[in-house]
Structure formats: structure tokens, C-alpha cells
Amino acid sequence: MDLRLNGRVAIVTGASKGIGLAVVRTLLDEGARVVAVSRKSGADLDALAGPNLVHVPADLMDPAAPAAVVERAVEVFGGLDVLVNNAGGPPPGAVLPRFGFLPLTDDDWRAMYEFNLFAVVRTVRAALPHLLKSDAASIVNVSSGNARHPAPMNFDYNSAKAALNNLAKGLSEEFAPQGVRVNTVSPGPVRTAWWTEEGGAADVLAGATGADRDAVMDSVAPEMMSLSTGRLALPQEVADVVALLASPRSASTTGADFAVDSGFLKEL
Structure with a gap:
């Protein structure tokens, strides 16, 4: 299937490994021009080097970084059509899973929300003026099945991802009528x-x-x-869904949450 992404400009965060790397590779294979964002590159991302790929080193927990990333993408490729907010998970210094509520400090909560929610808010804020100029704009947020499956562990991570899901719904309601679709992909364990x-x-x-x-x-x-x-699940299995949602082939899909979770989420 031709996803009609040839020549489209995409930003992918958390792009040096895992799901983000698989998304970058998939979009490049579809002919997109990709700005890959991560704190540092890696051998697997470097192996994809070419005229359609630019790596922008950035720490998205720096409040100034998202706007700088978007500015660089527009400077290099002249516009923006797709934003994939994939960066997330444990912030630097944290290891998941973490068991129980009481051990979590205010600093734990702040860092988790900074990485998994506020970084996305800032990136979307910076990207929207450019996405609104596209004739087929798409935002895809990578969340987690844990956003809809509370458990007595990873309280800070789970609630940050639930907030991310809510954000995507609200953004879709406001901006889908203006031509920017917003969807969520919720992996289980990958x-x-x-x-x-x-x-x-x-x-x-x-x-x-x-x-x-x-x-x-x-x-x-x-x-x-x-x-x-x-x-x-495998990273490529998540990336395939992200690419489809980024594609104009999904022109009538917005405000949706797609589980790619090996059957983890049992709730309706």
C-alpha cells in the first residue's frame, strides 16, 4: 500500500532506538523527509543517513528544546506535515517498573510529567502553526496501555500517559476541523x-x-x-500503525487510540 507520504516532512522524537527508530525507518521507506530527535544519535540511526534524514540532538525536558527542533525542521525541509511524539518512558535516572505509591517523591512526579506530558505540550504548541499550513497534517502521540489500565505500580508514569490521551482527544476536537488530525497509539510491553x-x-x-x-x-x-x-510486541509492529495514522490514507481517523499491545488491554 502506498501511504502517500512521499515528500512529506515529519518530526519523530525519541528517534535513536526502539519504536522511534522503527518509525523513522518506516517513514523514510515511504519517501518522507524525517527530522529525527534524540539526546544523541546511535549506530542504527546513523546507518539510515541520507538526504531525507536530519538528526537534531535535543533534550526535550529543556523547555526551549521543542521550539528549536521545530524551527530546525522548517529551516531544513521548508515545512511540516507530521509530528510523532514518541519520546517518553522513564526520564533520565529513573528505572521502571517502580512499585507502590508512597516511595514516589515530588521530584519523581515532576520529572515523569516533564518528559511524558509537558515535552509533548511544548512540541505540539511549536508545531501547530506549521501543521496548520499543511494539506494533510497529522499528530501521532505514542502513549501506553497503562494509561487505561491502572495498577499499584508506576503511578506517575501511568497517570502522565492518561493525561497525554486526554490531551490528544482535546487537540483533535479543536484542530481536526482545521485540518490537523490527532491520534494516539498505545503500546503494551514492547x-x-x-x-x-x-x-x-x-x-x-x-x-x-x-x-x-x-x-x-x-x-x-x-x-x-x-x-x-x-x-x-516488536517495535516495527507499533511503527506500522504510527505510519498509517500519519498517512493521508487515514484522513477520517482522528481522536482515536489504537492499542498495539499483544492483547494486554482487556477493557472495552
Whole structure:
């Protein structure tokens, strides 16, 4: 299927690895021009180098960074059609999962909201004047199934993602009539560095359950989370949905939340 993204300009945050990297690769394959945003690049992102890809190093927790990113995208490619707010998860220095409510400090809450909500608010604010000039504008926010599945863990992360979902609905109501669609993709557990890197979620759960880290990813975590498919999702499976929502092929889809979660979310 031709997603009709050839020549379109997209910003993708959290672009150096995992879901963001898969989104960048997919959009490039569809002929889009991509501004990839991350604190630093990486070998996998560098391997995609070409005339349609620009990496902008930025820390989105810096309030000035989102506007600078958007300005750079417009400077290089002359406009903006797609914004993928993928950066999120544990802010620097935090490791998820975190169990219980009482151990969380005000600083924990502030950092989590800064990264998962306020950075998105600022990026959208900076991007909208340019997106409103596009004839097929799209914003795709990458949220989490945990936004709709409260649990006695990751309180700060879960509530920040719930706020992100609410934000997307409101933005869609205001701006879809003006030609900017806003949708959400909510992954469940995805086999990314968040799980696989040393000290990541697999190691945290291994310590809590007594299983080894590979068993956690292959069987323990899917069983704990009642994943219908029996496995963690892959980054490309999320990226495919993001690309479809970014595409003019989804011209009548806005204000929606798509679960790509291996059957994690059981609620209607």
C-alpha cells in the first residue's frame, strides 16, 4: 500500500532506538523527509543517513528544546506535515517498573510529567502553526496501555500517559476541523531497550520474581500481563500503525487510540 507520504516532512522524537527508530525507518521507506530527535544519535540511526534524514540532538525536558527542533525542521525541509511524539518512558535516572505509591517523591512526579506530558505540550504548541499550513497534517502521540489500565505500580508514569490521551482527544476536537488530525497509539510491553538493556525492566522483574532476564521477557512478563499473543510486541509492529495514522490514507481517523499491545488491554 502506498501511504502517500512521499515528500512529506515529519518530526519523530525519541528517534535513536526502539519504536522511534522503527518509525523513522518506516517513514523514510515511504519517501518522507524525517527530522529525527534524540539526546544523541546511535549506530542504527546513523546507518539510515541520507538526504531525507536530519538528526537534531535535543533534550526535550529543556523547555526551549521543542521550539528549536521545530524551527530546525522548517529551516531544513521548508515545512511540516507530521509530528510523532514518541519520546517518553522513564526520564533520565529513573528505572521502571517502580512499585507502590508512597516511595514516589515530588521530584519523581515532576520529572515523569516533564518528559511524558509537558515535552509533548511544548512540541505540539511549536508545531501547530506549521501543521496548520499543511494539506494533510497529522499528530501521532505514542502513549501506553497503562494509561487505561491502572495498577499499584508506576503511578506517575501511568497517570502522565492518561493525561497525554486526554490531551490528544482535546487537540483533535479543536484542530481536526482545521485540518490537523490527532491520534494516539498505545503500546503494551514492547521488546525495546527499556526491557533489554542492563538494569532495565527485565532485570527489575527478574529481581522481583527470581527468574532470569531472558525468561522474564520470553514467558514471565507475558504471563504476568496476560498477553493474549504470549509475547512482547516488536517495535516495527507499533511503527506500522504510527505510519498509517500519519498517512493521508487515514484522513477520517482522528481522536482515536489504537492499542498495539499483544492483547494486554482487556477493557472495552
